[in-house]
Amino acid sequence: MKISVLTPTYNSGVYLKKSIESVLTQTYSNWEHIVVDGGSTDQSLDILKSYKHLIWVSEPDEGQSDAMNKAFNMATGDIIIYLNADDYFYPEAFEVFVASFKNNPNCDIVVGNLHKDKQGIIEASTNATVSWKDLSIIKGRFPLNPVSYAYKRKVQEKVGEFPLDEHYTMDYWFLLHAFYFFKPIKISDFMGCFVYDGHNKTSVIVDGFHVQKPHALRFALRYTPYRFIYVYWKLLSHPRNKSKQAVYLKRILRKLNCY
Incomplete structure (x- = not known):
């Protein structure tokens, strides 16, 4: 199995070398690493030029989703993995992924665990759903x-391609569809580290719930319309929903001792 590692990046030179090196140190050797740079003005291009094994392009784009789509269209691997420029893999990650696919031939997606680096504080993330x-x-x-x-x-x-007008939750959009159409499995291995630096998109997004909610409603309406009322109700009454309608609903439910 050949792995295609796809890295969208823009002005991430401070992290890029560590990210690239985490691929180079893998114990599994059948891979390619494709980097799509959005026309960086920092040291990124010098770093990319210094690694002869990379397949890369640097040109203006329409954001991360556009870069991810370009990278995928350049890929030749059997297995796809995206690696953001500020994150990194652990040395045996590719070997574990490949072994998991071989040991579970009917699965299409392998989800492992990861660590989060919040400005030097390391936390484990192990409770991802695959439903x-x-x-x-x-x-x-x-x-x-x-x-x-x-x-x-x-x-x-x-x-299909990541939507170009989605800059924050393209991963949620993708996984919702991917888990619906294909078979995912969850494994207990830690695959790498997700770096929060206080400036990346995950760090600065104000309310992820309200960004994800439209994707969930559109998905239900298109693929499972019989569940739409149920999904709408669950999102309206969701603990993270702070909209005026949700607050009003919860107030009524409390008076009825239903919430």
């Missing part, structure tokens, strides 16, 4: 970062 039903009502935690999961090429071919 599309949970994702559709924003229940549980979806895999926080693509460093923790890999999937067969056919998954992205079926789901």
Whole structure:
């Protein structure tokens, strides 16, 4: 199995070398690393030029989703893994992914665990769900970062390109569809580290729930319309829903001793 590692990046030179080196130190050797840079003005291009094994391009784009789509279209691997420029893999990650696919031939997506580095404080993230039903009502935690999961090429071919107008929760959008159409499995291994620096998108997003909610409703309406009322109700009454309608509903339910 050949692995395609796909890295979208823009002005992430301070992290890029560590990310690239985490691929080079893998115990599994059948891989390619493709980097799509959005026209960085920092030291990123000098770093990319210094690694002869990389397949890379640097040009203006329409954001991370555009870069991810470009990278996928350049890929030739059987297994797809996205690696953000500020994150990194552990040395045996690829070997574990490949072994998991071989040991579970009917699975299409392998989801592992990861560590989060919050400005030097390391935390474990082990409670990711692999249920599309949970994702559709924003229940549980979806895999926080693509460093923790890999999937067969056919998954992205079926789901389609990441939407260019989605800059924050393209991963939630993708996984909701991927888990619905294909078979995921969860493993206990830690695959890599997700770095929060206080400036990346995950760090600065104000309310992830309200960004994810439209994806969930559109998904239900298109693929499981028989569940739409249920999904709408679950999202309206969700503990993280702070909209005026949700607050009013919860107030009524409390008066009726239903909430």
